[in-house]
Amino acid sequence: MERELTERMAQLRDQLAVQLAAYEKERRQFDEDRALWEAENREALTVSHSHFVSTMQIKNLSGITASQIFLFTLSAMLGCSL
Numbered sequence: 001m002e003r004e005l006t007e008r009m010a011q012l013r014d015q016l017a018v019q020l021a022a023y024e025k026e027r028r029q030f031d032e033d034r035a036l037w038e039a040e041n042r043e044a045l046t047v048s049h050s051h052f053v054s055t056m057q058i059k060n061l062s063g064i065t066a067s068q069i070f071l072f073t074l075s076a077m078l079g080c081s082l
Helices: 002-058 066-078
Strands: none
Touching: 002 066
16 A cells, blocks of 8 residues: 555656646747747837827827827727828
């Protein structure tokens, strides 16, 4: 009985080690993917913000509501025009 428990504990320890290694591998891959996504999003937001600022500098801002600014920003982020 004691030997069976010892063997079972060893099996469980090995199984946990394998699962931990798989988890760590997936976590590293996720972290790499997330870093890439964040960089892409940062770039897209920078381009959208630059486009927004340059367009707003050209337009006369009087009479433009906050909702219009929001819609313009959203359309710039989505790559379409109003």
